[in-house]
Amino acid sequence: MATASRQSQRASQASAVSGSAVMLVSNPNAGKTTLFNQITGLRHKTSNYPGTTLDLRSGPVRIGDTTRELYDMPGLYTLQASSGEERVAIDALAGRAKGLEAPAAIILVLDATNLVRNLYLASQVLELGVPVVVALNMMDLAEQAGTRIDVETLEAHLGCPVVPVVARKGSGVDRLLHVCGEAIAKGQRPQLPRLLRNAQPITDDLRYRWAETVVASVLIETKPARGKRTAALDAFLLHPVGGMLTFFAVLFGVFYLIFSLASLPMKLIDGAFGSLSAWVGSQLPAGPVQSLIADGVIPGVGGVLVFLPQICTLFFCISILEDTGYLARAACVVDRVLRRVGLPGKAFVPMLSAHACAIPAIMASRVIEDRKDRLITILILPLMTCSARLPVYAMVTALLFPASPLKGAALFTAAYALGLIAALSMAFLFRRTLVKSTPVPLMIELPSYKLPSVKTALLAAYDRAKLFIRKAGTVILAISIVLWWMMSYPKGPTPSVSTEFAASLAQQGISAENWSAQQQLGHSFAGRLGHTIEPIIAPLGYDWRIGVGIVASFAAREVVVSALSIIYGVGEEGAEGSSLLIDRLQAAQRADGTPVFTFATCVSFLVFYILAMQCMPTLAVTRRETGAWKWAAFQFAYMSVLAYTAALLAYQGLRVFGIS
Amino acid sequence: MSIQQIIVNLAVVAAAVFLARGIYRSLSAARRNKTPTCAGCNTCEAAKKEPTPTKP
Ligand SMILES: Nc1nc2c(ncn2[C@@H]2O[C@H](COP(=O)(O)OP(=O)(O)O)[C@@H](O)[C@H]2O)c(=O)[nH]1
Numbered sequence: 001m002a003t004a005s006r007q008s009q010r011a012s013q014a015s016a017v018s019g020s021a022v023m024l025v026s027n028p029n030a031g032k033t034t035l036f037n038q039i040t041g042l043r044h045k046t047s048n049y050p051g052t053t054l055d056l057r058s059g060p061v062r063i064g065d066t067t068r069e070l071y072d073m074p075g076l077y078t079l080q081a082s083s084g085e086e087r088v089a090i091d092a093l094a095g096r097a098k099g100l101e102a103p104a105a106i107i108l109v110l111d112a113t114n115l116v117r118n119l120y121l122a123s124q125v126l127e128l129g130v131p132v133v134v135a136l137n138m139m140d141l142a143e144q145a146g147t148r149i150d151v152e153t154l155e156a157h158l159g160c161p162v163v164p165v166v167a168r169k170g171s172g173v174d175r176l177l178h179v180c181g182e183a184i185a186k187g188q189r190p191q192l193p194r195l196l197r198n199a200q201p202i203t204d205d206l207r208y209r210w211a212e213t214v215v216a217s218v219l220i221e222t223k224p225a226r227g228k229r230t231a232a233l234d235a236f237l238l239h240p241v242g243g244m245l246t247f248f249a250v251l252f253g254v255f256y257l258i259f260s261l262a263s264l265p266m267k268l269i270d271g272a273f274g275s276l277s278a279w280v281g282s283q284l285p286a287g288p289v290q291s292l293i294a295d296g297v298i299p300g301v302g303g304v305l306v307f308l309p310q311i312c313t314l315f316f317c318i319s320i321l322e323d324t325g326y327l328a329r330a331a332c333v334v335d336r337v338l339r340r341v342g343l344p345g346k347a348f349v350p351m352l353s354a355h356a357c358a359i360p361a362i363m364a365s366r367v368i369e370d371r372k373d374r375l376i377t378i379l380i381l382p383l384m385t386c387s388a389r390l391p392v393y394a395m396v397t398a399l400l401f402p403a404s405p406l407k408g409a410a411l412f413t414a415a416y417a418l419g420l421i422a423a424l425s426m427a428f429l430f431r432r433t434l435v436k437s438t439p440v441p442l443m444i445e446l447p448s449y450k451l452p453s454v455k456t457a458l459l460a461a462y463d464r465a466k467l468f469i470r471k472a473g474t475v476i477l478a479i480s481i482v483l484w485w486m487m488s489y490p491k492g493p494t495p496s497v498s499t500e501f502a503a504s505l506a507q508q509g510i511s512a513e514n515w516s517a518q519q520q521l522g523h524s525f526a527g528r529l530g531h532t533i534e535p536i537i538a539p540l541g542y543d544w545r546i547g548v549g550i551v552a553s554f555a556a557r558e559v560v561v562s563a564l565s566i567i568y569g570v571g572e573e574g575a576e577g578s579s580l581l582i583d584r585l586q587a588a589q590r591a592d593g594t595p596v597f598t599f600a601t602c603v604s605f606l607v608f609y610i611l612a613m614q615c616m617p618t619l620a621v622t623r624r625e626t627g628a629w630k631w632a633a634f635q636f637a638y639m640s641v642l643a644y645t646a647a648l649l650a651y652q653g654l655r656v657f658g659i660s
Numbered sequence: 661m662s663i664q665q666i667i668v669n670l671a672v673v674a675a676a677v678f679l680a681r682g683i684y685r686s687l688s689a690a691r692r693n694k695t696p697t698c699a700g701c702n703t704c705e706a707a708k709k710e711p712t713p714t715k716p
């Protein structure tokens with residue numbers, strides 16, 4: 001670009017920005033939002049930027065004698081960005097975004113622990129010709145890392161005021177606002193750094209060289225770098241093979257912990273709901289209300305809540321792993337595989353968060369700029385093991401290996417691995433068929449290792465627990481009621497059991513009441529539905545009652561646990577049944593008296609739930625993020641086919657090897 | 661109909677309406693490009709955090 005045109009452009013920008021707003025700008029994760037919250041407190045509002053999916057947060061702030069609107073912009077790496085949210089933010093900074101005030105000043109947040117890359121963006125922001133005040137954030141972390149920053153020299157290099165802050169604690173914020181007010185009052189435009197002022201054109205390379213020079217002259221190491229141990233650990237944890245093995249070993253360890261820690265509270269909860277059910281049975285007069293509560297609501301809600309300890313333990317462990325800095329290493333190892341199969345590097349963040357829930361994960365895939373990359377990522381995300389699958393996994397594990405946490409952990413690890421492998425294979429397939437293009441790679445920045453915070457981990461577990469209980473108390477409760485009704489109505493004619501028939505039943509170990517209850521169940525709506533679909537699911541090793549569970553769980557997968565707890569409770573002798581779930585399922589028999597949950601059936605059932613698309617809200621989000629029902633329908637279809645086929649192969653395969 | 665039967669019917673209808681409303685909401689939210697009602701957690705905020713690439 002010629003000097004003249006650059007200068008005239010700068011002049012026109014400078015005249016355009018006579019606005020009144022103040023905008024927070026930085027690389028992602030430099031602390032804008034934290035700073036924004038510190039400054040505005042609770043007074044901010046979130047609005048949708050017209051015509052985009054961009055959420056813009058703004059709030060009033062008193063600067064000098066004027067109250068101005070402060071905006072929290074999306075994170076940027078460069079002002080040359082091409083598309084989407086970034087484009088909007090860049091336009092806003094230049095005062096060109098419709099419906100937004102132009103900035104009177106920009107507060108540029110720099111992460112003191114990450115100066116080089118942050119200064120790259122700074123070099124571009126300084127060119128805008130708007131008064132800039134730098135908030136040098138994360139000063140606490142920089143200090144911990146053993147570095148000091150020479151603020152005055154930095155000011156000289158940048159040609160604008162620099163105020164050190166710790167956004168998290170709020171220190172330095174008052175001074176920042178004061179300096180900002182002065183800069184606005186004086187109309188203080190930054191002096192462009194010399195190295196950049198004279199160069200034409202300003203290349204990326206030059207910007208980095210400038211950034212490195214600046215950092216070299218302002219960064220003072222006060223402690224010797226403690227990189228040695230980190231480097232040694234990283235060499236091992238990031239090793240393509242060793243790192244992968246460690247990753248699975250860590251997963252295995254976490255699951256082992258879950259089963260050994262959670263089994264006792266789980267039994268207690270199960271027993272408590274069992275006793276509650278028996279107590280209700282003895283207190284309420286026999287009739288539909290008693291049945292609704294004792295046979296529908298309590299087993300339905302209790303059957304799911306039994307797994308609360310597992311969920312809390314898992315999220316506690318994940319938080320600890322994240323805090324130590326290990327999770328980023330694991331992501332890095334997985335990222336290498338991602339790129340092999342044709343997923344964009346940026347997909348790893350959504351894939352990580354998909355382990356909690358696919359919905360935020362699909363929304364997080366917005367960080368992937370390329371439309372095709374994003375589509376592939378969205379399509380495969382629901383294959384990752386979300387927290388709604390945990391009760392199902394835990395149920396199967398409890399059925400198969402009730403007494404061995406070691407085997408349980410192995411099964412869990414295998415289940416997670418299967419979800420991951422399925423996701424990667426499908427991505428590979430889609431990349432070669434549906435959307436042909438090459439994905440954009442990504443470099444990940446590794447946080448330093450540190451001691452985890454138990455408090456953060458406890459909070460994470462508590463948050464999950466709250467969500468889980470809320471869901472049990474709303475959606476699961478409602479579905480349990482409806483399911484109970486479908487299993488109890490319409491009432492068939494009471495079958496009369498002759499004495500001889502009762503005797504022959506008794507020979508098979510079935511009581512007469514149990515037999516009539518089963519007859520009634522077969523006559524109900526749910527029973528008819530189950531028998532209708534039985535031919536489709538019989539090859540997977542399921543009886544019709546599992547079929548009812550599968551149908552019931554199409555809107556939300558964990559419902560299957562409630563459904564099975566209710567449906568296998570029918571006709572069960574109350575007194576001995578102090579357990580609501582596991583004992584019931586273990587005792588469940590097919591019409592011929594063989595157990596329902598054999599090894600092969602359990603495995604096939606697990607495989608089905610790992611792969612099946614059973615979450616309505618996820619489909620809705622896919623529709624929203626892809627803009628077409630077509631993709632949501634495709635996602636549902638391919639996952640259902642995949643789940644059915646894999647479960648079929650698992651069941652029939654095991655039978656071929658003589659395992660039933 | 662006995663009182664018990666009436667209570668049960670009311671509960672079932674209420675539950676069915678609650679579920680239908682949930683389904684309707686998430687479908688129509690998707691159509692209007694609003695965030696569908698998910699589990700209601702706040703992970704979305706956390707998930708929006710982009711990864712930080714290092715210098716190329
Ligand atoms: N230690 C420390 N952490 C901070 C500070 N400011 C922000 N953080 C943390 O840095 C992370 C990213 O901050 P956020 O405000 O979301 O960054 P944004 O992407 O720029 O909006 C969060 O975990 C913050 O808690 C700070 O001054 N000190």
Ligand SMILES: [Mg+2]
Pocket residue numbers: 032033075
């Ligand atoms: Mg932010």
